[in-house]
Amino acid sequence: DQQxxxxxxxxxxxxxxxxxxxxxxxxxxxDYFLWYKKYPAEGPTFLISISSIKDKNEDGRFTVFLNKSAxxxxxxxxxxxxxxxxxxxxxxxxxxxxxxxxxxxxxxxKLSVKP
Amino acid sequence: xxxVTQSPTHLIKTRGQQVTLRCSPKSGHDTVxxxxxxxxxxxxxxxxxxxxxxxxxxxxxxxxxxxxxPNYSSELNVNALLLGDSALYLCASSLVGTGHNTFxxxxxxxxx
Numbered sequence: 001d002q003q004x005x006x007x008x009x010x011x012x013x014x015x016x017x018x019x020x021x022x023x024x025x026x027x028x029x030x031d032y033f034l035w036y037k038k039y040p041a042e043g044p045t046f047l048i049s050i051s052s053i054k055d056k057n058e059d060g061r062f063t064v065f066l067n068k069s070a071x072x073x074x075x076x077x078x079x080x081x082x083x084x085x086x087x088x089x090x091x092x093x094x095x096x097x098x099x100x101x102x103x104x105x106x107x108x109x110k111l112s113v114k115p
Numbered sequence: 116x117x118x119v120t121q122s123p124t125h126l127i128k129t130r131g132q133q134v135t136l137r138c139s140p141k142s143g144h145d146t147v148x149x150x151x152x153x154x155x156x157x158x159x160x161x162x163x164x165x166x167x168x169x170x171x172x173x174x175x176x177x178x179x180x181x182x183x184x185p186n187y188s189s190e191l192n193v194n195a196l197l198l199g200d201s202a203l204y205l206c207a208s209s210l211v212g213t214g215h216n217t218f219x220x221x222x223x224x225x226x227x
Binding site for chain 2: 036
């Protein structure tokens with residue numbers, strides 16, 4: 001039973017355009033959502049996060065939107081650059097009695113940004 | 116500033132053997148978590164160590180065990196290896212009470 005789902009295994013976007021990566025979740029107890037970026041032969045690198053009490057968080061070219069009623073979040077990258085080509089993982093954290101809980105990851109979406 | 120370092124980077128073991136993977140957390144971090152990433156999947160939580168104790172555990176059998184040392188470094192041990200244990204094993208460190216994990220590059224384990 002997958003609690004975090006990324007239904008698009010891959011996404012191809014032209015350089016300069018917007019990339020939108022989507023993520024759905026099922027557990028209402030998640031208190032924090034994160035996006036990680038992963039290049040081959042490297043570990044996941046933290047990109048941006050959002051608390052469950054917010055609906056938007058922005059950091060430069062990256063914006064994450066959270067729709068709690070739909071249990072859906074999305075990552076927008078504007079403008080997309082070839083260096084953004086990587087696998088993007090959506091992750092959610094369970095509220096673990098007030099301390100930091102473990103992360104539950106989706107399967108990832110491979111983004112290709114074409115020059 | 117060294118990030119999370121894992122050793123070895125690659126490892127080939129035979130079914131039934133035992134393996135130990137090592138992780139040194141990022142400087143200033145005191146919590147270590149281990150994840151297993153199978154091919155085509157996202158990382159799956161194995162367990163987390165803080166103050167030398169296992170604090171949380173994911174849905175993994177007892178063949179998977181760990182340890183945290185006083186210097187915060189950690190080991191992941193897997194006994195009686197199965198072919199299905201072949202995966203990328205990721206170590207992540209964090210400072211307790213803060214939000215973000217820093218991941219290492221992982222150890223690629225192949226069981227033949």
